[in-house]
Amino acid sequence: MNTQSLAGKHAVVTGAGRGIGAAIAAALAQAGARLTLMGRNRAQLEAQAGKLATEVHVETCDVTDPENVQRAFGGAACALGDVSILVNNAGQAESQPFTKTDLGLWERMLAVNLTGTFLCTQAALPGMLGAGWGRIVNIASTAGLKGYPYVSAYCAAKHGVIGLTRSLALELARKNITVNAVCPGYTQTGLLEASLAQIAQKTGRSTEEARAELTRANPQGRLVEPQEVAQAVLWLCLPESAAINGQAIAIAGGEV
Template identity: 55%
Template sequence: MAMRLKDIHAVVTGGGSGIGAAIARALAEEGARLTLLGRRLDALEAVAATIPGAITVPADVTDRASIDAAFDAARAAHGPIGILVNNAGIAPSAPFARVTAEAWRTTMATNLDALFDCCQAALPDLLAAPAGRIVTVASTAGLKGYGYTAPYVASKHGAIGLMRALAAEFAATPLTANALCPGFTDTDIVAKAVETITSRTGRSEAEALAELTKHNPQKRLITPEEVAAAAVWLCLPASASVTGQAIPIAGGEVM
């Protein structure tokens, strides 16, 4: 099979598990050179061990100096950045009346402020690339509202808005910016959500899972590999006219 992204340097934040790891592997299969960036170095290294040539760079995406240093290290290893995948994120849940200012700011710092910093840090490379790509993993929560997750919903709406703004600003260049919006996906975050539901409500694991998948007409969790396939498609040269989009991967869930 032809490697359609051969030797393009891709940086994936939160690449140590779940959707980020799946996207990293899928990009590597197309020939991209991978930098995995995040806070959990052991998890990053475990994924990198499965991707020939991949490197890991520890970084706190909520700290601009850490991001700048990480991107410099990535460039030193693999050259200019041609693809940026913004995947790092958190998904706390609580009734709105109990959401603290600290919880709000932490969610925004991780899910939205980090996008600003990472996009800005990579922008010179992306604009100089023949076909620069920004792919942000948002959520169906960026397209509609869900109860008990106000900071998460707000941050994901912001993530989609930022991609649309960048797409409009750089439409006359080869750079594209898009958001992927998975429904509930088979990741550690969802596994923790199931644990929380069972511990707080006494429901069984199956009942808790059904609560999360009830909005999906297919009545199942999305797989990380499904999200990864969409991310690869957005990065291909043939997708040059796709920009500013928020693409649901949600089994037909109505937005």
């Protein structure tokens, strides 16, 4: 890959204000793409935008709101042109035993993780079809490939993301548009730190004991770094990756 592999491409990254989303935006920018960063916290988005050496546009967006999504993608297209690359990274995880998983939690997990992916893809796809080229990468999770206890709603949503990925990949296979999923294991992010604090509070263990337990899930004995996820996403977005389609790629040290 050279530093201009994605020159002329407009990439949208949702949930781009921090963690994996911010790392993905940086990797795409280094490859020459123009970026629209989307998320709910404008200050975080603008802070990330200031770090990128490319043309960057910022749109606040709640991916669970259809009108909000259409507005944000309309603004992105007006600023930087039709979307060539869409990375559906916005997501949320909440844990509860299944017997304590109420309808509100269930619907939140589906709305953010699955319906948000659906809405953003529908908003970006017409431009890709018009241009005859596109890349869609959905950030799922190893929870979309296997089960974990106490996160049944999250697992169900991420399994849904992978099903959507596989179906849409076949539907678009002759349109020069690829659709793939990247499935990180436990990754060193702010979201993970919040999960560790929640585990510690509920179980009485220390945060470090909780971290050690999650680390043991990775055969390499470590947490995944956001940059490792970002490099997998970048690879899938390259023109040379046109034959990679409908895949769910685990970034998890061999856990899956």
